[in-house]
Amino acid sequence: MQLYSYHSSSASYRVRIALALKGIAYEYVAVPLLGKAAQNRAPAYAALNPQRLVPLLVDGDVRIAQSLAILDYLEETHPAPPLLPTDPAGRARVRSLALHVACEIQPLNNLRVRARLAGALGASREAVTAWQLHWMHEGLQALEAMLAAAPARFCHGDAPTLADCCLVPQLFNARAIAADLAPYPHLCRVDAACLELPAFQAALPERQPDAPPGGLA
């Protein structure tokens, strides 16, 4: 199995966590996303993945774009340990949390969106950061309210799920823009519980082969 990934891509990070939790060995293929070295829009990568984004999972003849599609595929093909509860209501709650990250926060703040804001719309650096913080807080407030309504060690119950695979990378992104996390005690508590686990540690951006040798900026 091969994972096309970028160390600080939070969508790639989600998949790295799931692979580590399930103990699946894989080859890490770095796809640079920044500046002149960017490869995600190059023809060779576009031929592999028409979506031209990371992550991409390659499992024999199967190629899967979209992190949440990869997470479901891993859950179906490598069911132990499970990253979804067994009851439909619990599964829906986990998916709802994961999708809130994947559809409402990350898409609005990622690299290509920031580049478009600064480029086509001429937004200043400060305006781009304000944009990021706005959507980050908007999303984290919703997640905090959902966790506060059913507090547990992890996002859902006493073992990590797909929701935790999405939450931890999103909080990594939040810290990268110095978002104040004080209003989110449930999110911070769950994040800390996750980061105690070796699988979450192995997936950290700074531990990936393509991380800059001097540490993240």
Add this chain to the structure above:
Amino acid sequence: MQLYSYHSSSASYRVRIALALKGIAYEYVAVPLLGKAAQNRAPAYAALNPQRLVPLLVDGDVRIAQSLAILDYLEETHPAPPLLPTDPAGRARVRSLALHVACEIQPLNNLRVRARLAGALGASREAVTAWQLHWMHEGLQALEAMLAAAPARFCHGDAPTLADCCLVPQLFNARAIAADLAPYPHLCRVDAACLELPAFQAALPERQPDAPPGGLA
């Protein structure tokens, strides 16, 4: 079962299609999203759905936010007719198509994002439309390439799946901004096949109880 929906919300539209395909009766609860009549951020709705977005599905004690979480829940609780293939690779392809719509196109172009572009960033009406068209074409190109690689009557095979539940509302949005769909013959062909089916017709924005009586603007 109750669906909190807005007629022209494409995420609500996805769920309406799935409910109709599966023949599930439900109560339609309109949640106005526009102007002074907007209810999605009002305390009563936020208490039901901390995400403060539509759609929301209520099934007895279960409340589910996020359209794709709802689609999976419906698939698990009402498996016939299936909206996912049975093989993991096929399921992953369908999810990847659906998620490309739900994570890469719709989040960048929805109402609250357009309002933020015009408000906080002071973008002109033309700049907002250009933004919408940019992300629309970026996403549709990826979907077209994926369908071209494995053409079928629907997005995946000869029956509708979750991918079709997402594609058709996205093309509705594309037409609403007069996007040129000529470069996407596979998408248009599949869209037309879907719209021949009564379930897709029943889910159309203009057929919902909260659609303006004189037709959509």
